[in-house]
Amino acid sequence: MESRHIKTFLAARASLLLAFAGLLHLPVAQADAVAAERGGQLFQQYCTECHGRDGRAQLDVISDATDLTMPVDYYNGSSDQEIYNSIANGAGVAMPAWRTVVGSDEAVWDLVHFVKSLWVEQP
Numbered sequence: 001m002e003s004r005h006i007k008t009f010l011a012a013r014a015s016l017l018l019a020f021a022g023l024l025h026l027p028v029a030q031a032d033a034v035a036a037e038r039g040g041q042l043f044q045q046y047c048t049e050c051h052g053r054d055g056r057a058q059l060d061v062i063s064d065a066t067d068l069t070m071p072v073d074y075y076n077g078s079s080d081q082e083i084y085n086s087i088a089n090g091a092g093v094a095m096p097a098w099r100t101v102v103g104s105d106e107a108v109w110d111l112v113h114f115v116k117s118l119w120v121e122q123p
C-alpha cells in the first residue's frame with residue numbers, strides 16, 4: 001500500500017473510532033444530565049425541607065440530615081446502589097422511604113443522578 005493510501009486508511013479508521021466513541025459516551029452523559037435535571041425537580045419538591053436546596057443540610061430545624069455534597073461522609077455508602085437504597089427505602093431513623101412517593105424506580109434513579117451532581121469532589 002502506498003503511504004498516501006495508508007494515511008487515508010488511518011484517517012478513516014480514526015473518524016470511525018471517534019464516531020463510535022461518540023455513540024457510546026455522549027448519549028450516556030446526556031442521559032445522565034437529563035436524569036439529573038428531572039431528579040432536581042423532584043429534589044426541590046420532596047427533599048429540601050431536610051437537606052436544603054443545595055443539599056448541604058445546613059438548616060436550623062433538622063440538623064442531622066446528611067450533607068449530600070460530601071460522599072465521604074455518607075453514613076450508608078455512596079455507590080450508586082447504596083444511594084438508591086437510601087432514597088428508595090429510607091435510612092437511619094429520620095430519612096423517609098421515597099420509592100412509593102415518587103412512583104417509579106426511574107424517578108429514584110433520577111434522584112441518584114441529581115444527588116451525585118451535587119458532589120463537590122468526585123471520588
Ligand code: HEC
Nearest residue numbers: 046047050064065066074075076077086091092094095111
Ligand atoms: C424528614 C427529613 C428528610 C427528608 C424530607 C429527606 N431526607 Fe434524606 N436523609 C435524612 C436524614 C436524617 C438522613 C441521614 C440518615 C441516617 O442517619 O442514616 C438522610 C440521608 C439521606 C441519604 C443517604 C446519605 C447517607 O448518609 O448515607 C440520601 C442519599 C438522601 N437522604 C437523599 C434524600 C432525597 C433524594 C430526598 C428526597 C426524595 C430526601 N433525602 C429527603 C432526612 C431527610
